[in-house]
Amino acid sequence: MPYRSERIVITATGVISSLGAGRDEHVQKLRLAQPELRYPLILQTNHAHDFLLGEVAATNAELAARLPFLDKQARITRTALLSLCAFQDLLAQIDLNFLRSFGGRLSLVNASTVGGMSEVENIYHELIDLNYEGADTEWIELLDCAESTEQLATSFQLKPAMATISTACSSSANAILVAARRLRTGMADIAIAGGGDALSRFTLNGFHSLKNMDPAACRPFDGQRNGLNLGEGAAYLVLEREQDALRRGARIEAVLSGWCNANDAYHPTAPSPDGAGALRTMQSALNHAGLTASDIGYINAHGTATINNDAAEGKAINTLWGGRPPKFSSTKAFTGHTLAAAGALEALFSIWAMQEGFAPANLNWSVPMEECPVQPVLQTEPLQARHVMSNSFGFGGNNVSLVFSRA
Amino acid sequence: MSQQPLYVYAATAISPQHSFRAAELMQPLVHFAEGKLHAQDASYSDYISPVAIRRMSRIMKMTISAAMECLSQAGVKAPDAIITGTGSGGVLDMEQVVKDLRRFDEGSLNPTAFIQSTYNSPNGWIAMQTHATCYNQTFVHRGCSFELALLDAQGLLAESRRGLRLLVGCYDELSDEYTLIRGRRGYWKVNPPDSLALLQHADTAGTIAGEGVNFFVFGSEPEQALACVAAIRLLHHADAASVADAVREILSGAGLAPSDLGLIMLGLNGDVRQSHLYNDLLTAWPQSIPVVSFKPLCGEYETASGFGLWLGIQVLNGWTIPQELQVRGVVPTDLGGSNVLVVNHFIQGEVSILLLRGKAESCR
Secondary structure (H helix, E strand, O other): OOOOOOOEEEEEEEEEEEEEEOOOHHHHHHHOOOOOOOOOOOOOOOOOOOOOEOOOOHHHHHHHHOOOOOOOOOOOOOHHHHHHHHHHOOOOOOHHHHOOOOOOHEEEEEEEEOHHHHHHHHHHHHHEEEEEOOOOOHHHHHHOOOOOHHHHHHHOOOOEEEEEEOOOOHHHHHHHHHHHHHOOOOOOOOEEEEEEEOHHHHEEEEEEHHOOOOOOOOOOOOOOOEEOOOOOOEEEEEEEHHHHHHHOOOOOOOEEEEEEEEOOOOOOOOOOOOOHHHHHHHHHHHHOOOOHHHHHHEEEOOOOOOHHHHHHHHHHHHOOOOOOOOOEEOOOOHHHHHHHHHHHHHHHHHHHHHHOOOOOOOOOOOOOOOOOOOOOOOOOEEOOOEEEEEEEEHHHEEEEEEEOOOO | OOOEEEEEEEEEEOOOOOOOOOOOOOOOOOOOOOEEOOOOOHHHHHHHOHHHHOOHHHHHHHHHHHHHHHHHHOOOOOOOOOEEEOOOOHHHHHHHHHHHHHHOOOOOOOHHHHHHHOHHHHHHHHHHHHOOOOOOEEEOOHHHHHHHHHHHHHHHHHEEEEOOEEEEEEEOOOHHHHHHHHHOOOOOOOOOHHHHHHHOOOOOOOEEEOOOEEEEEOOOOOOOEEEEEEEEEEEEEOOOHHHHHHHHHHHHOOOOOOOHHEEEEOOOOOOOOHHHHHHHHHHOOOOOOOEOOOOHHOEEEHHHHEEEEHHHHHOOOOOOOOHHEEOOOOOOOOOOOEEEEEEOOOOOOOEEEEEEEEHHHHHH
């Protein structure tokens, strides 16, 4: 199996989050510093008035209405609906028949943390109770993380080599680097990578049980930060080898110039407090890209606004850039933490920051952290960057840093 | 295109059989009457500290133990990558969380169950215990989750310097509720036979449920290897024709004729509705090649192909196949240095084909 260190480029993007659908709505709200967090109207939960969430402002029926090709009778989860919407957005930039022509030489590397939990949690008690004779057991097949992957392939009549990754909050960042490796080893000739997750009571109460949720809008890297806001969404990127993209005259959005997946090997849910894991990941991604720290013009930080993450990530950034970090911000206060979508979503934010020439604000920051007094971008700032970094750090110490460069 | 060989230096199994540190490997064979093949518990405390083990789920204990033993057998302290596949992950913990949400009306929730239900939890723990700060990946895609881990391992070895030692594995656990719901979907035989007699009951719908954990240490040098995974092929939504084509491609790609195979190991699971996937192998191929199925030993689950690979490696290293697994032909007692084809399917339509070579150097 030959491995060629060819440049991997991004040639199309698709996105949906609480900020809206598509690039323009996202860029506009990021630039104007307009977050979209609300008390949930769609997620049915007792905590509807307890926590602000980045909920996509469309019911399942409204999402389905944007997808006219869907079989109206088919069982479909909110996770899959979000993924389909983001994927459809991506198809505005690349021809579906062109993608179909690759058959199994197209790799679809998707990510999800809880699959169709948002629906299955409502009916699980029926599924396990034999007295519920009419229980619709087909739903159990949709609990699977691969459900949205399979749904993307089926709905858009693609026959790709499929893979689904689940590494908590870094899932779709991992999907991107797995797709890139598949291109470099020749296992694929074109790839679509990303992820999607819908809000569920499962994740909401799960994070709540870890005392990780801020009832108000989250405050990344702030001294008074108090936990995260959850969100939902989906984001996908088309990846190609640069020579292939150039040959077909594709518009190149950015170059994926380096990446690293490394593990904290420290604690099941908390990062190493000195930031050693985050530091190692960012440094290795830079090495992989053949760049030095000073080449990076902007970092889209993981910045969940949990006590542990931000202290560790802040220290790592401070160390790697010798106390003079580049412009950096967490955009989690705009969208909430979209879990399996976050890696791909924030990869797009990083690319757009570089393209559009602005660093989005790190909202709700007022006082420095005691542990590490780094100061993020406080309001939208002009940016001239040739290279940007996007961090995604997850449970299980699963860290990913991606480096994107101008085309 | 030639594939990156995965040389196997160690392989472990916690399975329904006596497969883990057994005095005599899989002796006696364990059989199950109720259609649920539960794994034999290992001495988990040999691998996990007393403090950690107290609140740990069984699948976490199984996974960590199988992984640590595998590393130890390969003489590896910290691996250079940890890559796993799982179909359902910590499904018992996930069920617990879902039920608690309803029972306590979104009141108090046990954070341990939530954390352990996260699919990459075992990976994180293995990394922590081995201080492995390396690449760490978890694939969750139905019946091809383990194969995706294998493909990722191929890619990682292809891009890396030589001398790497990758820890690659799979894990799935059997839960009563999982079996119940899947049963309502028609997965299982209504009147399950004795598990070791599964292949004599291949004329009815349904199979029997199983569970297990497998780990492997892979690298790119033939020295000291137990065997070599020379080629991997994965099919989504396969049919008999696509399986037949893929098997032919994989053999011709390796420069082998059907007669070069010492054994074909199938994932035949006793379900009459799915056995057509193996039709070509069973009818069009030389009848002189012996065919066996590994499912009577492990039952059916998303990552059963991990057990199939593990068993193939045992066969190439002197384990004698019992007659309960025979589908066709007489299995030679000595398959050392031979080639073994492992073909598996899962109920949802995934099929995988692994070409195993006993003479590891022939992979090059």
